[in-house]
Amino acid sequence: MTLLLILGVVLVVVALVLLATALAPAESATSGVARSLAAIQAISIAPKELRDELDRPFAERVLEPLQARALKVGRRLTGADSAERIRRKLDFAGNPRDWSVDRVVSGKVIGALALAAVGLAFSLLLGVGLPMKILMVAGGLVAGFFAPDLYLYQKTYDRTERMQRELADAIDLMTISVESGLGFDAALQQVARNTEGPLAEEFSRVLREMQIGQGRAAALRALGDRTNVDDLKGFVGAMVQADSFGIPIGQVLRVQSGEMRVKRRQRAEHKAQQVPVKITVPLIFCILPCLFIAVMGPAVISIMENMG
Incomplete structure (x- = not known):
């Protein structure tokens, strides 16, 4: 009878433990869902300022x-x-x-x-x-x-480098446009429309400034102030003087075009003359050591083998 009583108590305890284990996840899941619903409800009833703050982008x-x-x-x-x-x-x-x-x-x-x-x-x-x-x-x-x-x-x-390269061609196109009968503003528009790059953007900005009421001389001076290209500043100064003194624009553009091409050729020759000086350092430290290894290496190996 004692053994049966002990066995019955053990079975009852095991049953209670199993029941508690089975009910615990359900309670935790229920409490988790409840907490989520409470958080959603708290956000929905939060003040408008707090909700607007949370809705703003990062x-x-x-x-x-x-x-x-x-x-x-x-x-x-x-x-x-x-x-x-x-x-x-x-x-x-x-x-x-x-x-x-x-x-x-x-x-x-x-x-x-x-x-x-x-x-x-x-x-x-x-x-x-x-x-x-x-x-x-x-x-x-x-x-x-x-x-x-x-x-x-x-x-x-x-x-600056790109504007300096493109300036001579842009002035050539402007010269052809003026000599064909267009005005200076229309020639600027042709350059801004038919070319790409920073120079075309600057000419387009000059046209926009003139369209909103700014004078031609002031717009050209502003173009010179926005860049550090000496050739472009010289071109702007020549155009402002021609506009002030009534000199024919076509003649000034023809002279400026010739000067720009001469300066571009001189810059190319100057850079070509710098090539021997610039190639000296890689020639000494990179090319000549490899050449010495390729030429003298077999001879050095042969001498070491004969002496050994």
């Missing part, structure tokens, strides 16, 4: 405040006259899309912090000492701060 909620803070810090670091200098650099670079003075200033600060963090991560990954860590972080800080300036410098250089 760029507006996070990136724009970050850029605003970086802009405040950047203005303190770059100085009061930096806005005019950066605006001039943007004009020389052709005003790249989505680039402005505020974006460049904030990009300096964000780039400095980002590259400093990258330098710190690399130093920790490589396991270098403290002086090297400081050097890598400082290098990333300086590189990130001046990265927008380097980008604008490269854009300016590429744009």
Whole structure:
């Protein structure tokens, strides 16, 4: 009887444990669903300001405040006259899309912090000492701060080179248009319509400025201020003087076209004369060592074998 009683108690305990185990997941699932429904209901009855804040894109909620803070810090670091200098650099670079003075200033600060963090991560990954860590972080800080300036410098250089190459052909087309009976404005429009590149964009901008009421001389002077190409500035000065003194435009364009072609040929000859000087360094350090190895190598191996 005692054994039967003990066995019955054990069976009852096992049954209770199994029942509790079976009921526990259902209760947890029910409570999880309840919590989800409560969260959805809380969001639906939340204030309108909170819901509008959550519905805004990530760029507006996070990136724009970050850029605003970086802009405040950047203005303190770059100085009061930096806005005019950066605006001039943007004009020389052709005003790249989505680039402005505020974006460049904030990009300096964000780039400095980002590259400093990258330098710190690399130093920790490589396991270098403290002086090297400081050097890598400082290098990333300086590189990130001046990265927008380097980008604008490269854009300016590429744009200047292309405008200098295309200027002679553009003036030739303008000369042919004027001599065929078109006016100077119509000749500018022909160049802007039938060519591509930064020079065509600048001529198109000159036409738009003239259409909104600005004088021809003022629009051409603004074109000269937006670029650092000396030949284009000389062309603008000649056109302004011709317009002021009543000189025939066709004659001035013919003279300017001849000068531009002579200058382009002189630049090509100058670069051709620089080739022997520029090729000296790779010739000494790259080509001649390989040539010596190919020529003297078998002889050196033969001498070593005979002496051995």
